[in-house]
Amino acid sequence: MKRLGVLTGGGDAPGLNAVIRAIVKTAIREYGIEVIGFRDGFKGVLEDRHVLLTESAVSGILPRGGTILGTTNRDNPFKFPVAEGRFEDRSEECIEIIRDRVDALIVIGGDGSLSIAHELALKGLPVVGCPKTIDNDLAVGQAKTFGFDTAYAFATEALDRLHSTAESHHRIIVLEVMGRYAGHIALHSGLAGGADIILIPEIPFSYNKIIDKIQDRLKQNKRFSLVVVAEGAKEVGGEMVIQKMIAGSDDPVRLGGIGETVARQLERLTGIESRVTVLGHLQRGGSPTPYDRILATRYGVAATDLAVQGQFGYVVSLDGEKIKPIHLSEVAHGIRKVDTEGELLKAARKIGICFGD
Amino acid sequence: MKRLGVLTGGGDAPGLNAVIRAIVKTAIREYGIEVIGFRDGFKGVLEDRHVLLTESAVSGILPRGGTILGTTNRDNPFKFPVAEGRFEDRSEECIEIIRDRVDALIVIGGDGSLSIAHELALKGLPVVGCPKTIDNDLAVGQAKTFGFDTAYAFATEALDRLHSTAESHHRIIVLEVMGRYAGHIALHSGLAGGADIILIPEIPFSYNKIIDKIQDRLKQNKRFSLVVVAEGAKEVGGEMVIQKMIAGSDDPVRLGGIGETVARQLERLTGIESRVTVLGHLQRGGSPTPYDRILATRYGVAATDLAVQGQFGYVVSLDGEKIKPIHLSEVAHGIRKVDTEGELLKAARKIGICFGD
Amino acid sequence: MKRLGVLTGGGDAPGLNAVIRAIVKTAIREYGIEVIGFRDGFKGVLEDRHVLLTESAVSGILPRGGTILGTTNRDNPFKFPVAEGRFEDRSEECIEIIRDRVDALIVIGGDGSLSIAHELALKGLPVVGCPKTIDNDLAVGQAKTFGFDTAYAFATEALDRLHSTAESHHRIIVLEVMGRYAGHIALHSGLAGGADIILIPEIPFSYNKIIDKIQDRLKQNKRFSLVVVAEGAKEVGGEMVIQKMIAGSDDPVRLGGIGETVARQLERLTGIESRVTVLGHLQRGGSPTPYDRILATRYGVAATDLAVQGQFGYVVSLDGEKIKPIHLSEVAHGIRKVDTEGELLKAARKIGICFGD
Amino acid sequence: MKRLGVLTGGGDAPGLNAVIRAIVKTAIREYGIEVIGFRDGFKGVLEDRHVLLTESAVSGILPRGGTILGTTNRDNPFKFPVAEGRFEDRSEECIEIIRDRVDALIVIGGDGSLSIAHELALKGLPVVGCPKTIDNDLAVGQAKTFGFDTAYAFATEALDRLHSTAESHHRIIVLEVMGRYAGHIALHSGLAGGADIILIPEIPFSYNKIIDKIQDRLKQNKRFSLVVVAEGAKEVGGEMVIQKMIAGSDDPVRLGGIGETVARQLERLTGIESRVTVLGHLQRGGSPTPYDRILATRYGVAATDLAVQGQFGYVVSLDGEKIKPIHLSEVAHGIRKVDTEGELLKAARKIGICFGD
CATH class of the missing domain: 3.40.50.460 (Phosphofructokinase domain)
Known part of the structure; x- marks a missing residue:
């Protein structure tokens, strides 16, 4: 593997930048590979907008809320909005652009973005998910998600x-x-x-x-x-x-x-x-709590590990003190309730x- | 003077407790006099609800928002609500109770409470005002008011x-x-x-x-x-x-x-x-900023000084670095705008x- | 059971007050029993200094650091300091006073205090432990301890x-x-x-x-x-x-x-x-983080449950999302290291x- | 005037970035002139290290501590350290480089940096000072200095x-x-x-x-x-x-x-x-308080105004609610004490x- 892609989808959450930073650092230092970031979720993929993420690009972002890559709620490539109330399936185009640019993609997102990631994986795209939800209601095993503590x-x-x-x-x-x-x-x-x-x-x-x-x-x-x-x-x-x-x-x-x-x-x-x-x-908004910064960092590292090891189609997940990958198909079948x-x-x-x- | 009264009126603001604490400490340590606090503004006066404020009663309240004395917006003794839409003038009764209980009264409040204080002063009550407004729109000379910084x-x-x-x-x-x-x-x-x-x-x-x-x-x-x-x-x-x-x-x-x-x-x-x-x-809400804690403390000390010196009918006010009393009649003729x-x-x-x- | 005792021992930690509050509320509301607090750890027991903990006594203490009961590091009743470098075993006296005053004792403390609790339990005292250490180095199963997050x-x-x-x-x-x-x-x-x-x-x-x-x-x-x-x-x-x-x-x-x-x-x-x-x-110092406030509250509730159920000689402990009691003998055999x-x-x-x- | 220079000298203080941002925004938007920043105080001047400060370069720095330009305590061009205990006067060289690069210089600093600015002004350099000291002990009229509130x-x-x-x-x-x-x-x-x-x-x-x-x-x-x-x-x-x-x-x-x-x-x-x-x-360290952010912003605007108006040799200063320039010769003759x-x-x-x- 030479090049890893990353994007952030859905609502912003404290810790997204910490994940991005951990991915970039792990990819470069541990595995010697490059990372590029797509802007504004899958929308940016379809518009082929991306940026090379060097270590200096992620310097100082650990304590900052939001995402330096931008995000959007309206970017489902399988149902891409083209006009008021009209949608198109642009998933093939999306996969093509991703394959052209990177060897694998890490999708950081919630329910919606991870469903898209799953569908793309079914179509053969080498993808790894990283779960995010500040409501803590994403059903990824027993996994905690960053943003909730903040x-x-x-x-x-x-x-x-x-x-x-x-x-x-x-x-x-x-x-x-x-x-x-x-x-x-x-x-x-x-x-x-x-x-x-x-x-x-x-x-x-x-x-x-x-x-x-x-x-x-x-x-x-x-x-x-x-x-x-x-x-x-x-x-x-x-x-x-x-x-x-x-x-x-x-x-x-x-x-x-x-x-x-x-x-x-x-x-x-x-x-x-x-x-x-x-x-x-x-x-x-706001700076992620120390707890969320650590969780987000661990998720970034683990997602990069999975991608490099070729374990595609999985979401990273922290169960107790251990990182355990969960298959994308198991995610998001409903809500984790109290x-x-x-x-x-x-x-x-x-x-x-x-x-x- | 043997006994000083204090009450807080109008909306709560960060710093009220710091004023109360400063009044109590100054009265006891500097002047050797007692302080009692009326509960819930002038409403509490009319119901003769009050409490002796010892040093231990005000211990630890400096960093806390709100007011330990309670407050209300519906307590004008000149126009006291008795039933839906009906009001009574109970100011004489109010003055009587205050005179019975204390030698002078410090009113901590905004526009409304200070107007009441002024009217009571015109009727001869020995009263000192302490200005409060988190909007910073109270026209008390050039005075800063605590709560605004927070x-x-x-x-x-x-x-x-x-x-x-x-x-x-x-x-x-x-x-x-x-x-x-x-x-x-x-x-x-x-x-x-x-x-x-x-x-x-x-x-x-x-x-x-x-x-x-x-x-x-x-x-x-x-x-x-x-x-x-x-x-x-x-x-x-x-x-x-x-x-x-x-x-x-x-x-x-x-x-x-x-x-x-x-x-x-x-x-x-x-x-x-x-x-x-x-x-x-x-x-x-919330803990007052250090700036507001200091300002509130200075106002509490200054109001006590005025009361003990018998300078009634005045409001304390910080002009630059100096405390200057302003006559109650000069307060609240309009709003201080930007x-x-x-x-x-x-x-x-x-x-x-x-x-x- | 009619009366529960509680004390805090060792160094102070953010969350101690949250535990005390939870014990008092659970005891009164859930079980209808009284709680008294011994002051300054076992030292206060030996000096028979204690206070009735009503709901109003614990009102407002949830967000506050430290302990309203006071604490000390020099209170081992088995080795009580009597003069420079001289110690006495006053454990019998200690047990007697506790038995006189309460039906069971909850000890909130770290390594040292829990060891004392264990020794007292071996002598027959009905005691429950609640673990505390801001270093996170207390070896209580996999338990998290409050104070560390703060x-x-x-x-x-x-x-x-x-x-x-x-x-x-x-x-x-x-x-x-x-x-x-x-x-x-x-x-x-x-x-x-x-x-x-x-x-x-x-x-x-x-x-x-x-x-x-x-x-x-x-x-x-x-x-x-x-x-x-x-x-x-x-x-x-x-x-x-x-x-x-x-x-x-x-x-x-x-x-x-x-x-x-x-x-x-x-x-x-x-x-x-x-x-x-x-x-x-x-x-x-400082206000406990929300995480620590919740953990401390859970520990307070669980310790009260154990005491009322007569499960003495145990320490409460959170393992994953579940509270699990651990025997006092298993605690503190060494340090939990990274x-x-x-x-x-x-x-x-x-x-x-x-x-x- | 076409080009304004700025540097930060002495110890870092919360608010330095807010000053830099205000200078850049005022220069570009109000006066249509360019700003360059010298790195690491006068040391960076002598090494001719500088950077063009566009609006995007100062975007997002308002809430951040420290200085994006860097700073140092060892940069007196009149007494520049060349070896252990040996110094040289490099002020002529310093003035030359500044004149080559910009039409006027704003020096943001404390006692030491403002003294240097004064000496450079005496030698004819068009310079404006902006006072900074977190100890609040700089004697600039009655001026408040940013950093102290934080x-x-x-x-x-x-x-x-x-x-x-x-x-x-x-x-x-x-x-x-x-x-x-x-x-x-x-x-x-x-x-x-x-x-x-x-x-x-x-x-x-x-x-x-x-x-x-x-x-x-x-x-x-x-x-x-x-x-x-x-x-x-x-x-x-x-x-x-x-x-x-x-x-x-x-x-x-x-x-x-x-x-x-x-x-x-x-x-x-x-x-x-x-x-x-x-x-x-x-x-x-840390993010400047809102008070310091506003004060620093006002100082940045005022310093730019002075520079553009050609009022050189002055320090900006806030007296009450008004900005008043003070001559550099009046600064730093001693310490402002309590x-x-x-x-x-x-x-x-x-x-x-x-x-x-």
């Missing part, structure tokens, strides 16, 4: 900030965090930030239970409550709250979402002033956190 | 976080910050966080000018833009964007506000994906920041 | 800070971190902070190898280097660098230690200006980090 | 961290901070971080006074004390503590300095365990902080 750390910091306002004003403060299908960020940040109530998609909630908890706190002379809500949380028997869309966007703006609904209802039902904060994109019978959630209940059920 | 520092951190997402995804990212009548937080955080466009109430904007700036950046191959919008910013000839209210609340929830409007319009007009983040109450001809704003223009005009 | 996160932040000075001044900067017998903090912070050279007790180093690495960087036009040194690192064939002691202290002041030695030698051998920073106690053949260290080598061997 | 903010964070260890272990903790001739960092961080005792060069201390304070705290049942010591603090009648030098270095390693001495003495005199932490270079009769220090005394006098 995301819930920021949500925890937000709770720390909101705590003093809630307490000083005797208010209910609702924090809406990411998690459309799984409540990992809500559960972890809620535990770490001392939330009183945590609402997640896995456990439909009822307002009565929440109000019981708030009343219980009032009896203990605690006149404020902190509520963390995952954006996909819903009432028992209810639907996910429809969110408003910015015209032409495939990513709903998280306004008028579940956080606002919950705050409004709780104010109405308890008479206690309630406020909502929606974290939104703040959860995606284990509602798991020890973590039970611990949360034991210290009195209410899940609305 | 608020714009957090807005700057938010811009740092959003920067990598904007750049990786080639998006327009809009950050809505506090500032209904003055754009200090937007201007300062925009400058410190490297914003490309800053929209403030003092300078009505036109979308054409913003788009020119974005196009200009595209020509330089900068495919993303960061926009900071004060919540009170408005288009030339336009109105302030009406915000939705949570029923029964006097504080509008900042959803569907100017930030969302700007993001939506810019996406429509440029075709570039745009996202909005609304900081909201996150700006109020000086649009000032050197700071001119510097921002010289480095290419667009204000939409 | 410690290496701060060391990483320090490297981020030192990086710009090193680069601007073209210097060698040496950061000395904790780790007398194991290099976990050095390895993790070095990886996360982009160190070029990491020196740990497990791998004796030679200056020649380090200089080769520095020369290699110079050839790439990188005129600075970042070195992380664990305090127990040593040259091949060398001894651990003897550190000066503050008279009468059992804890060496980390001045004139290995960090300074390495900086001095590298400056002499390369002619490049070199500087050293010793992190010392800064690594112990696995020099492990995947983590190999990954570090592959991206070019030099370990001096 | 430095004392970090020292405050360190105190926050050490506080919990001090309290948990009932120890005296000593933090040694920068300040060889002036105690600004010690005073500000001590006030903001809740120190009990602050020792600065301007106020010689006696151990008796410190011990009185510690005893006083013990009586209040406060069994720990936080001491901040500026590196230049000294006992009444004593000398500055001689610090060990790394051979061949002009910058003493701050080990075995006053911090260690004070900790050792206090432990001996009180019998309370004492520990010391020396912050050292950590105070120089005003021991000033309102800030008096406020510190009133809340009970002990200065050892």
Whole structure:
């Protein structure tokens, strides 16, 4: 092997740059091969936009959020958008360009990008995947994914900030965090930030239970409550709250979402002033935590190892303290949800956190 | 003087606890007098709820946000809410309780609380004011107010976080910050966080000018833009964007506000994906910055000095490096706005920041 | 069971308060039993100093470093210091007081405190252990211990800070971190902070190898280097660098230690200006990271569960995602060292980090 | 004017990059002139090493510590080091190269670099100065200098961290901070971080006074004390503590300095365990605070304005809210010391902080 390609796909996440840096360093120092980066995911492949990644190109990027290669959500080569609502299969062209430029490709991405990688692998492209999701909901064995630690750390910091306002004003403060299908960020940040109530998609909630908890706190002379809500949380028997869309966007703006609904209802039902904060994109950005930097670095090294060893069609994955490759076909058959019978959630209940059920 | 009273009024701000601590320490150590704190502003006075503030009561509160005394926005004794939409003048009762409990009162608060303090002073109450506003829009001479440094520092951190997402995804990212009548937080955080466009109430904007700036950046191959919008910013000839209210609340929830409007319009007009983040109450909370801790401490010491010296009817104020008392009658005749001809704003223009005009 | 006791022993660590809070909440809410806290470890037991831990006593302590119960390093009841260099066995007295006051005791501590707990258990005391060590070197199965994530996160932040000075001044900067017998903090912070050279007790180093690495960087036009040194690192064939002691202290002041030695030698051998920073106690303090807050909370819950179930003589331990009790006799038979053949260290080598061997 | 030069001299400080960025942006956008940067201060001038600073060269550097241009302490062209202990006057050569390359030069630096700038100005070089010192001890009128806010903010964070260890272990903790001739960092961080005792060069201390304070705290049942010591603090009648030098270095390693001495003495005199932490270079690094980013940006804009307007021989300076140029001859005639009769220090005394006098 002489030349390795790399691209980043889907939403940005803290740690992408750390993966890129590790790939480049490992390729050059350990294996003496070159690395080129395609810009803006598969879109950049199809437009043949790429850059040679030297060591100096990746110097200093370890602590930086985002991706120096750029990324996009609209780059599926099997269903490439050509006009409003029209798509074309440009996968052959994509494979051709990749084969022309590099001997193997590392795809760093989530659910969507790894599915594309799998389809390309089925068509014979030598590809290795590197899993990324800040929601922690990607089902890659037991693998941890980088970005999650940074995301819930920021949500925890937000709770720390909101705590003093809630307490000083005797208010209910609702924090809406990411998690459309799984409540990992809500559960972890809620535990770490001392939330009183945590609402997640896995456990439909009822307002009565929440109000019981708030009343219980009032009896203990605690006149404020902190509520963390995952954006996909819903009432028992209810639907996910429809969110408003910015015209032409495939990513709903998280306004008028579940956080606002919950705050409004709780104010109405308890008479206690309630406020909502929606974290939104703040959860995606910022310098990765040390934990995420290390995990991302390990994934970059392991993906390069796999590529050089010719073990294509796999995703790298950290299981406990060991890196284990998982076949791309096993990825993304569904979402990894919070284990509602798991020890973590039970611990949360034991210290009195209410899940609305 | 034997006993000093203190209360915190209006919205919470980082540094309130530092003021309280400084008052208590100065009163006890320097003057050998006692301090009691009324809970929840003037509401707590009328309900005669108070607590003796010993040194151990204020131990460890310097770095904490919020106020250990509690606060509220609904406590004007001259216009005290008794039922939905009905008010009573309970100022005499308020003065009586205060006189019964303490020899003088320090009121820590913003515009509203200091106006009340002024009216009480006119009725003969020995009162000293301590100014607070995180928007920096309180017109107390040239005085700086604590809380502002912390608020714009957090807005700057938010811009740092959003920067990598904007750049990786080639998006327009809009950050809505506090500032209904003055754009200090937007201007300062925009400058410190490297914003490309800053929209403030003092300078009505036109979308054409913003788009020119974005196009200009595209020509330089900068495919993303960061926009900071004060919540009170408005288009030339336009109105302030009406915000939705949570029923029964006097504080509008900042959803569907100017930030969302700007993001939506810019996406429509440029075709570039745009996202909005609304900081909201996150700006109020958190540990005060070292700057704010020192300023708050100085104000607490100075307010105690004034009270003990019998200089009532004044507000403490830091002018340059000196504490200067200002008469309560001079406070709050309007808002301190951003000086649009000032050197700071001119510097921002010289480095290419667009204000939409 | 009616009453549970808890104490914290040994050096303080971020997360101790989170454990205490979780114990109190679980005991009261889940089991309806009371908790009392002994002050200052076993010393406080012998002096019968304790406090009732209500929910309000642990309110707000989750994000705070240190321990509200106090701690000490000089409290072994089996070898209690009575005068300069003289000790007494006061274990019987200790057991008696504990039995008088509570039905079972949870000991939160490291190596030393857990050994004491084990000895007390052998004498029949109903005791449960909760492991703590910020060095991550406690050998409790595969268990993670809280405090470590916070410690290496701060060391990483320090490297981020030192990086710009090193680069601007073209210097060698040496950061000395904790780790007398194991290099976990050095390895993790070095990886996360982009160190070029990491020196740990497990791998004796030679200056020649380090200089080769520095020369290699110079050839790439990188005129600075970042070195992380664990305090127990040593040259091949060398001894651990003897550190000066503050008279009468059992804890060496980390001045004139290995960090300074390495900086001095590298400056002499390369002619490049070199500087050293010793992190010392800064690594112990501060608010625990969200990861550590969750881990500490889980440990607190699990320890309370064990105590209530009467499973005495065990230590709680997190293995993967599951809590598993480990017998106290299995703890502390030696130190958990960095696995020099492990995947983590190999990954570090592959991206070019030099370990001096 | 067609071309402006810029260099950074002396120790690095947070904000240098923000100045460089502001100069480049202002020069290009406002005045349409080019900027080149000399590398590594005047040393780089003499070696004719420079780089064209385009807008893309300064993109993204606002939040970064250090200087992209590099810097050095050994670059006085009037006394340029040619061999061990031998110097040459190379100022003519320096002026010639600068005149060849640019129409005017902006020197960003402290005491030393601004003195050189003054001497070069006297020889006719068109030069403008931009003041920098993280100690805040540069005597440029009433001017604030960037870097100071970041430095004392970090020292405050360190105190926050050490506080919990001090309290948990009932120890005296000593933090040694920068300040060889002036105690600004010690005073500000001590006030903001809740120190009990602050020792600065301007106020010689006696151990008796410190011990009185510690005893006083013990009586209040406060069994720990936080001491901040500026590196230049000294006992009444004593000398500055001689610090060990790394051979061949002009910058003493701050080990075995006053911090260690004070900790050792206090432990001996009180019998309370004492520990010391020396912050050292950590105070120089890291991302500048928002305050420093704004100040540095204003200075960069103002320096460019002066250069383009031909107002040479001046230093930019912020007085209150206005930029005022000060003549280079007025700079650096001594050190700006802490005003021991000033309102800030008096406020510190009133809340009970002990200065050892």
